[in-house]
Amino acid sequence: MNGTPSTPRYFALIPCAGNGSRAGTAGPKQYERVGGQPMVWHTLSAFAGVKRIARTLVVVAPSDGFFERNPTTSALVVPCGGATRAASVANGLRELRRAGATDNDWVLVHDAARCLITPELIDRLIDSCSKDEVGGLLAHPLADTLKIGEDGRVAATIDRGDKWQAQTPQMFRLGMLRQALEAAGDKVTDESGAIEAMGLKPLLVEAGAQNFKVTYPEDFAMAEAVLRGRR
Ligand SMILES: Nc1ccn([C@@H]2O[C@H](COP(=O)(O)OP(=O)(O)OP(=O)(O)O)[C@@H](O)[C@H]2O)c(=O)n1
Numbered sequence: 001m002n003g004t005p006s007t008p009r010y011f012a013l014i015p016c017a018g019n020g021s022r023a024g025t026a027g028p029k030q031y032e033r034v035g036g037q038p039m040v041w042h043t044l045s046a047f048a049g050v051k052r053i054a055r056t057l058v059v060v061a062p063s064d065g066f067f068e069r070n071p072t073t074s075a076l077v078v079p080c081g082g083a084t085r086a087a088s089v090a091n092g093l094r095e096l097r098r099a100g101a102t103d104n105d106w107v108l109v110h111d112a113a114r115c116l117i118t119p120e121l122i123d124r125l126i127d128s129c130s131k132d133e134v135g136g137l138l139a140h141p142l143a144d145t146l147k148i149g150e151d152g153r154v155a156a157t158i159d160r161g162d163k164w165q166a167q168t169p170q171m172f173r174l175g176m177l178r179q180a181l182e183a184a185g186d187k188v189t190d191e192s193g194a195i196e197a198m199g200l201k202p203l204l205v206e207a208g209a210q211n212f213k214v215t216y217p218e219d220f221a222m223a224e225a226v227l228r229g230r231r
């Protein structure tokens with residue numbers, strides 16, 4: 001993986017170093033079994049199904065022993081997780097550089113906890129963004145009416161016409177993303193936010209509602225049902 005090829009390659013970076021505090025599980029939610037397998041297995045097998053991905057790097061917490069106990073992935077697993085998702089991603093980008101990726105290569109950052117991602121959606125993002133100057137993200141137009149809450153009561157209703165729910169993967173050039181995250185620090189909750197802070201406008205690529213992030217206890221049953229429906 002040395003040298004700077006003229007054609008940019010595609011790398012995947014999977015932040016997998018969270019605690020899942022909102023999920024109510026005993027351990028990190030990404031290792032809970034869903035559809036008969038640890039959640040992160042589904043995530044990794046979707047990326048393994050995209051031939052254009054040169055390498056996948058998984059960022060785990062320094063104390064994480066899951067992949068040593070379950071050594072079944074061809075992905076590069078690095079215990080460089082940080083205190084926030086943004087820090088985990090920034091550390092992972094440094095590791096990708098160390099593994100031979102260049103600033104010109106594309107990086108697709110994807111939450112381990114979005115285990116319903118499919119090779120088709122990943123391909124859709126790559127096809128939509130690979131000729132774009134900025135890059136972009138999968139997203140879903142907001143379906144519900146949106147309220148501002150104040151002391152448990154509705155203070156206002158917001159026009160939802162231009163609102164999207166940001167999903168992952170989010171795909172940007174490695175160099176641009178590194179610079180953006182360095183400038184944004186821990187404030188941003190996604191890569192797009194860091195790129196936007198540089199005055200750029202990432203491309204919104206429509207994806208379905210099924211690519212949700214397993215966050216709350218009830219999300220496990222929904223993920224299970226979607227996986228069952230696919231079999
Ligand atoms: N310090 C962190 C925090 C989060 N993540 C990862 O970022 C993704 C999205 O984050 P989220 O769903 O918020 O996960 P958690 O931080 O684990 O959940 P919670 O906020 O409920 O604690 C997850 O795959 C999670 O493992 C990470 O790599 N490093």
Ligand SMILES: C[C@](O)(CO)[C@H](O)COP(=O)(O)O
Pocket residue numbers: 085111165166167168189190191213
């Ligand atoms: C990146 C993300 O999945 C986009 O919806 C989301 O922002 C991550 O969630 P977190 O709770 O902020 O880690």
